[in-house]
Amino acid sequence: MSQAIIISDRGSGVTTFLGLLYAALVRWGSRPEEGFRVHASPGSIRALKDIYACLMEGHFPSEAVEYRRTDLSFVLGYSSLGRGWLSAPHRPSELALHVTSLESIAELQGQGFVWDQGLRERLASQVVVLLVDASRIPVDPAALTERSFHPWRKFDAMAGSALALLETYQRTDRLRRRARIHPIVVLTKLDLLPSELRVGTLGGIVPSPIATAARAAWGEDLLASRLPQTWGVLTEGGHGVQFERPLWFTSWVGVESSSEGERRVRRRQTAAVGGWEPEYPYNEFESLLAHLQKLSDRVGDPVASPA
Ligand SMILES: Nc1nc2c(ncn2[C@@H]2O[C@H](COP(=O)(O)OP(=O)(O)OP(=O)(O)O)[C@@H](O)[C@H]2O)c(=O)[nH]1
Ligand SMILES: [Mg+2]
Numbered sequence: 001m002s003q004a005i006i007i008s009d010r011g012s013g014v015t016t017f018l019g020l021l022y023a024a025l026v027r028w029g030s031r032p033e034e035g036f037r038v039h040a041s042p043g044s045i046r047a048l049k050d051i052y053a054c055l056m057e058g059h060f061p062s063e064a065v066e067y068r069r070t071d072l073s074f075v076l077g078y079s080s081l082g083r084g085w086l087s088a089p090h091r092p093s094e095l096a097l098h099v100t101s102l103e104s105i106a107e108l109q110g111q112g113f114v115w116d117q118g119l120r121e122r123l124a125s126q127v128v129v130l131l132v133d134a135s136r137i138p139v140d141p142a143a144l145t146e147r148s149f150h151p152w153r154k155f156d157a158m159a160g161s162a163l164a165l166l167e168t169y170q171r172t173d174r175l176r177r178r179a180r181i182h183p184i185v186v187l188t189k190l191d192l193l194p195s196e197l198r199v200g201t202l203g204g205i206v207p208s209p210i211a212t213a214a215r216a217a218w219g220e221d222l223l224a225s226r227l228p229q230t231w232g233v234l235t236e237g238g239h240g241v242q243f244e245r246p247l248w249f250t251s252w253v254g255v256e257s258s259s260e261g262e263r264r265v266r267r268r269q270t271a272a273v274g275g276w277e278p279e280y281p282y283n284e285f286e287s288l289l290a291h292l293q294k295l296s297d298r299v300g301d302p303v304a305s306p307a
Helices: 014-029 042-056 083-087 102-106 117-123 141-145 147-171 213-226 228-235 282-298
Strands: 002-008 036-040 073-078 094-101 127-133 180-188 247-250 255-257 263-265 267-269 276-278
Touching: 002 014, 002 102, 002 117, 002 282, 014 036, 014 042, 014 180, 014 276, 014 282, 036 042, 036 282, 042 073, 042 276, 073 282, 094 102, 094 117, 094 282, 102 117, 102 147, 117 147, 127 147, 141 147, 141 213, 147 180, 147 228, 180 282, 213 228, 213 247, 247 282
Parallel strands: 002 094, 002 127, 127 180, 180 247
Antiparallel strands: 036 073, 073 094, 255 263, 267 276
16 A cells, blocks of 8 residues: 655644545545545544534634544545446555654654654655645745744745655665655645735636646745745755655635634535535545545555656
């Protein structure tokens, strides 16, 4: 089974993102033509359901749900009964997604050997999903050196370290030396992206073509100008394990104020699965899932170097 990690900084919206991912998986799973589904331990499924239930009640999950980020893992793969199994041209692949805090990965920097089996599994990931909080992105790159952007610079340093560690870990593994790492960036809280940065298709929260060249260019400009350490690791040439060009997806929830002035997550009716769901960009999550499905087939063999 291939491994993937979802890494995020504190408060950057990962819990909300996971609740939305669960909502998307429910809708995705209702499609008759697909056999690619989520499986998880009862504990992880319960946590995902609790987060989702919280959003459905109109609250952000941080207010009600407790879980240790490092405990959450789930698997995307073909169910043996699904048609995907039968129609797959080769053996069905699975992708285990582990939710991990940025600190726990970045802290491993400089350690000779990683004793924690769970962390070793995470470091073997050829797919890395980095969450970037859109509300924190500095509008003016020239202001990056200012004191107020210290947390942002720290985030950049930690993200760069985490990616570098993945690269080192795979390079020193004989089986993975020729592998490639597939970075995915998810911009969370897109509704809070500063208006000055709302250009092209990425900044618009209306449905937009996914993974267009304009989106990739916007993202690369953002990384190069505002997350220089992360960008440096992603683009470093040399003889190490190479990173693919990052793919960009976005996440947000509709927010409204109740009559008492309380912030609430908006819900909408959905014809696709019947009933209600939180207001969020399903098309983004659908594309993300389709991409993960594709990657689960491509990174199945650790020595493969996918085109
Ligand atoms: N407007 C808006 N606010 C969001 C969104 N996602 C998260 N937030 C806000 O950010 C806060 C933190 O979100 P969480 O999803 O709990 O973030 P987290 O990364 O899990 O946070 P920790 O577990 O505390 O590190 C929420 O309580 C909301 O106030 C979003 O899509 N839009
Ligand atoms: Mg959380």
